[in-house]
Amino acid sequence: MKLVRAAMIGDIVGRPGLEVLEAKLPALIKDHKIDFVTVNGENAADGFGMTEKDYKQIIAAGADVVTSGNHVWEKREFWPVLESKEPMLRPANYPSGAPGTGYIHIQKNNINWIVINLQGRELMSAIDCPFRCFDHLVNIHEGRVTDIHPLLTAAGSPHPSASPVILVDFHAESSREKESLAYHLDGRATVIAGTHTHVQTADERILPKGSAYITDLGMTGVSDSIIGFDAKICLDRVRSQVMYRMETAAGNNTGRMQGIIAEIDADTGTAVSIKRI
Numbered sequence: 001m002k003l004v005r006a007a008m009i010g011d012i013v014g015r016p017g018l019e020v021l022e023a024k025l026p027a028l029i030k031d032h033k034i035d036f037v038t039v040n041g042e043n044a045a046d047g048f049g050m051t052e053k054d055y056k057q058i059i060a061a062g063a064d065v066v067t068s069g070n071h072v073w074e075k076r077e078f079w080p081v082l083e084s085k086e087p088m089l090r091p092a093n094y095p096s097g098a099p100g101t102g103y104i105h106i107q108k109n110n111i112n113w114i115v116i117n118l119q120g121r122e123l124m125s126a127i128d129c130p131f132r133c134f135d136h137l138v139n140i141h142e143g144r145v146t147d148i149h150p151l152l153t154a155a156g157s158p159h160p161s162a163s164p165v166i167l168v169d170f171h172a173e174s175s176r177e178k179e180s181l182a183y184h185l186d187g188r189a190t191v192i193a194g195t196h197t198h199v200q201t202a203d204e205r206i207l208p209k210g211s212a213y214i215t216d217l218g219m220t221g222v223s224d225s226i227i228g229f230d231a232k233i234c235l236d237r238v239r240s241q242v243m244y245r246m247e248t249a250a251g252n253n254t255g256r257m258q259g260i261i262a263e264i265d266a267d268t269g270t271a272v273s274i275k276r277i
Contacts, residue, residue, distance in 0.1 A: 002266040004111055005032060006167060007277070008193045009039040009063075009259035010200065013221030013228030014047050014248030018057055020220050020255035025061045028277065032261055036106075036113050038167055040195045040217070042068035047229060047248045049074025052081050055088055065089065065104060067117045069171030069196055070124060091119035091171060093133035103137055105164070111266050112164035114138070116189075118181070120172025120196075130170065131184050138166065138188060163269030168192045175201075175215050182213040190269050191262045193217050198227035200258045204274045212271035218258030225249030 007028060012018055021039065028034060039061075044054035048071050055078075058066050065087040072082070072090045081088050082100025092102020102117045116137060118130040166189040172178050178194040185192050187209030193216075194201075200218025207213055221228035226235075230247045237244050263273040 003272065004035040004109075004165065004264050004266045006036045006038075006113075006165065006191060006262045006264060007032070007034045007259060008167065008169065008191065008217055008262070009037065009257060009277075010217030010219045011040045011042060011069075011195055011198055011221075011228075012044045012054075012058065013198065013219050013225075014043065014045075016248060016250070016255055017219070017221035017228065018044055018054060020257050021058065021061045023255075024257045025063070028257070029062050034261065035111065036108060036165070036167075037063050038065045038067055038115055038169060039063040039220075040068065040169060040171070041066045042071045042171070043219075043221075043228065045075055045078075047246055050078050050081075051075055052078060055081055055086070059087075064106060064108065064113070065115045067115065067169040067171075067195070069117075069119055087115075089115065089117040089169075091117050091127070091130075092137065093118055093128040093130045095128055102133075114164045114166045115169070116166065117169045118171070120170065120174055120177045120181075122172070122174035122177045124173050130172075130181060134168070134181075134185060134189075163267065165190045165264055165266065165269050170194050171196045173197065178215050179213075182207060182211065186211045186213075187270075190264055190271055191260075191274070193260060200276065202276070204260060204276055206271055206274065210268075210270035212260075212262045212264075212274035214260055214274065214276070217260060218276075220255075220257045220259075222249035222254050223256045224254040 198219035201215040204214040
């Protein structure tokens with residue numbers, strides 16, 4: 001059994017979140033011997049969207065792939081980065097014609113890593129079905145990938161006897177939808193991790209067919225806040241129902257980085273353990 005470790009980091013919220021990532025991710029990679037890192041960066045630009053500078057900062061901190069969600073479209077000047085060959089993903093189940101791609105294949109240290117970014121539909125925009133989208137991208141028969149979308153193999157086809165490590169960032173509001181997708185993907189994806197709510201859940205586990213799962217990774221940002229944003233503004237919004245502009249919370253040395261570390265059997269592409277950061 002060849003064991004590898006993957007870290008998946010929850011939504012970065014604003015400049016404080018970026019600073020926390022820079023301070024904590026390199027040490028996490030070193031101390032836990034992490035082989036591969038995904039970071040959800042869709043709230044990096046003052047809580048809404050991303051800039052190219054934000055993206056480069058996340059990569060420099062140690063991310064191999066940056067994932068996103070519904071706010072990735074906020075900064076139109078960022079769209080060319082989505083269209084580039086950078087490891088920057090938007091949810092794969094947006095309809096045809098949306099800028100960018102939602103999946104990537106990276107060969108690193110002789111391991112085939114596949115990252116797929118999906119977005120939920122319950123209590124969110126009515127985009128294409130995330131369940132069918134995954135089925136279209138990856139088919140596995142008797143424990144082996146038999147068909148992968150051509151874009152996933154652009155960097156070189158996996159060896160036919162290799163089992164790729166498939167990491168899924170499911171950016172969704174509904175816990176029910178997240179758990180449903182996890183069971184739909186169990187045994188076909190290595191790790192299924194939810195993002196979007198910014199509240200880390202305590203339900204990390206290995207599913208019956210060998211996939212690791214957590215409903216939400218949490219967030220990377222200011223802990224003395226409401227989901228990373230200024231608490232007073234959030235309270236004013238809910239009390240008055242006036243949609244005041246949200247602002248990220250001030251740092252004040254209360255930053256935290258949340259996510260998971262999954263230990264993976266690289267020979268089979270199945271998860272061995274999952275623990276919260």
